[in-house]
Amino acid sequence: MRRTGSALGVVFAVFALLATAPAWAASDDLDFYQTADREEVGTEDTFRLTVVVVDAPANAQVKLPESGDFSILSSSRSSQRSISLSGGGPAVIQDVTRHVLVMQATRAGRLKIPPSQITVRGKTYRTQPVELTVRAGRVGGAPSPGQAGRGGGRQPDPFSSIQSQMQQMEEAFGDMMEPDRPTIPRGDSDLFLRASLDRDNVYVGEQVTLSLYIYSRVDLSSVDAVTMPKLEGFWTEEVESPTQLSGEQRVVDGIPYRAYLLRRRAIFPVKSGTLSITPAEADITTGFLFAGHRVHRVSNALKVKVKPLPPGGPEDMPNAHVGNWRLSMDVSQTRVELGQPVTVKVSLEGVGNVKNVTPPALKGPAALKIYDPTTTDKVSPQRHRVQGRRVMEYLVMPQRTGSFTLPALEFTYFDPRARKYEVARTDPVTITVEAGAGGASSIASGAPQASSDQANEQKNVLTAGGLRPVRYQARFEAPGVPVWKRGFFVPTVLAPLGLLLGVALIGGVRGRLALRSEAGRGRQQAKAARKRLADAEKLQSSGDVGAFYGEVEKALHGFLEARLGMPVVGLTREVLAEKLTAGGADAERRAKVLFVLEACDFGRYGGGGDPAERQKVMDAAAAAMEGWA
Amino acid sequence: MSGYYTPEEAQDIFLKANEAYANEDYAAAKEGYEKLLANGQGGPDVLYNLGTTHLAQGDLGRAVLALEQARKEGGQAPDLEANLSVARARQVDKVVGATAEDAFLPRVAAATDGPVVAWTFLGTWVAAFVLVLLWRLLGRGRRTAVGVLAVLLFAVAVPSGLLVATHAYVGATVHEAVVLAPTLVARELPQPGARSIFEVHAGLKVRLLEETGRFVRIRLPNGLEGWAEREGVAEI
Known part of the structure; x- marks a missing residue:
């Protein structure tokens, strides 16, 4: 049910309705048109198609457009009745019914949304079709105000200034914010709970902002309990949680409301698919003192379409590595005495899931002993976007004198706005370690164990282990053949035997010959x-x-x-x-x-x-x- | 690619590969060493550097293979043994259980240096026969010393000759190999679907017993045996 003005207005309206009922019932002057909020959209964009019927009888059948080129993500219906009294004539009552369809194109091209139809007393009326240019991917941009054709004469929009303000905000925030267009629940039109998302089609790891508002046309006393939705499949971060109710004026389908923000959370989907967000609930007390009463309200449920990260990135990249990041490495000093620690800060700064992102681990040569880091986060949301800095602070203790290089670090992430993988890099840092002037003897006396540890820290520690270096000289030769397989071996072994046998043979022959003379x-x-x-x-x-x-x-x-x-x-x-x-x-x-x-x-x-x-x-x-x- | 490098060219390639290694450009270093080996101008030093490069790169199987080949060609060396120890420490497999007793001849061959034995045999054998001839030529009274010396030389030549024969026999019958595949399944039978007995990983040294089709029968140092795919191992 809808409240339209004061009690006096209601009385006037009733009289006017009774006075004009016959003419209204017989009227064939039906205003019926449809408009889209954009002329050019992407296949990943959503847009709104609004079908407006003015002064339709109650039994009129509206058939909304259906096409295989478009999918209807959600639909809502609202009606508005206005009574105008002018010049002493009869009151003019106008019923405006709006059907708002949130749609998405399924393919690119110049596509046409078919006309809507309404059947009134056996007669069928059709709107004009709406043509859209659909491009692949996401075109973005704010909806253009009310172009994309309409069937009948355009109605003056009394809230065009508000829409213009919203449009300016959207342009200022780019794709960071989409205005919520709540639908008024039928049973709780004076006070309802509204959950909304700034976007409903994102990549894994990309931030979605969930806002929970109370829309009210009555005075609120307090909000006693708020049950936030179950966010399965999301990693959440509180963005805004007001301690006091602070309302702002909003107009929903022509009806002014006070909107009170209850919670605002950044949610990061951790898996792909269509993820559901259950309704939130709240117990609200209205009125003042003894006149107030407590009501329970349940918000709308939500769905988020989560796309997997496109191929081309590292296989083991965590889902949190989505956003826009800068990587830096700060070293407390690049020239240090042996035994003196160096502090190395690896910072990852940018927009995204700051508390879940993992900066690359610092690695270095064995001569630099790197202790486990301590991690500090600084999250500072701006315009409902989670951003900030994650710093990993390493203590590096040189173990030897010499110059050692901490290699460059790389951090690969997916930038959802550019829709591609980016790599943030640091430069390598060289640390020169010199022998300490005082040596171990300069350490202040203290506990024996501590003294021993400190003394060790100042030593030029030469530990065995690790790879031995390559040889700098080589003797180039063909693959070795065993000596016994070489050609000379067998003849050399057999030759003495043969020689001995030959000598013996010759001696024998000579002896025999000698006996004969x-x-x-x-x-x-x-x-x-x-x-x-x-x-x-x-x-x-x-x-x-x-x-x-x-x-x-x-x-x-x-x-x-x-x-x-x-x-x-x-x-x-x-x-x-x-x-x-x-x-x-x-x-x-x-x-x-x-x-x-x-x-x-x-x-x-x-x-x-x-x-x-x-x-x-x-x-x-x-x-x-x-x-x- | 020419089939032969002059010594200067080979030295140049070797130095550039070393430089690439120092710059941690392991792919370029490996390419240089392999180029020398492909042209028959390798040797234990090049093999050692190649194995060390593989080891630095984390390719455990090929590292152990090259280092074992370097040892086979050039014998033991402190740096070679150290890097082999590093490679063994990084191996996934730990062979547990009593070490299978090798046959007598392989143990004898492993305990003696083949080239040393061969050259000893050849030298003493020839010298002993020279002395025998000399003994025949000498008159009475001068033969004794020559005879004693000849007998001593024969006493060395005969055992060393037996050792040479042992080395030749073991070289022809015993085949050692290194696992190259990251994971190699040893099966009960030389068939792809046969039951898996155990798995070995890159860098493990095994013995090849026999080959059939694309399978070889491998034996671990503790006597465990199974059939593995031939391409997963490389003979040293």
């Missing part, structure tokens, strides 16, 4: 004779004198036969001397031979027992054989 036989006999003489030497010391001399004589005879090539046993001394001369023996050798033979004859028959004599015979026999090839 006279000279060879001679040499064999001479060799046997020398061997026999060696045996005789063994008998020299024994008592058997005869055997000794006999053996020496046999050895000498054998040698002479070998050298002269003829038997010598039985030859007279003269003949033997001649043969020796003929065989090439000189006089001295001949004399020794004869001396030995004479001595042997003498010895075999009893003489020559003196050892010295036997030695002399032995030496003479050896001398006679020696050197006679």
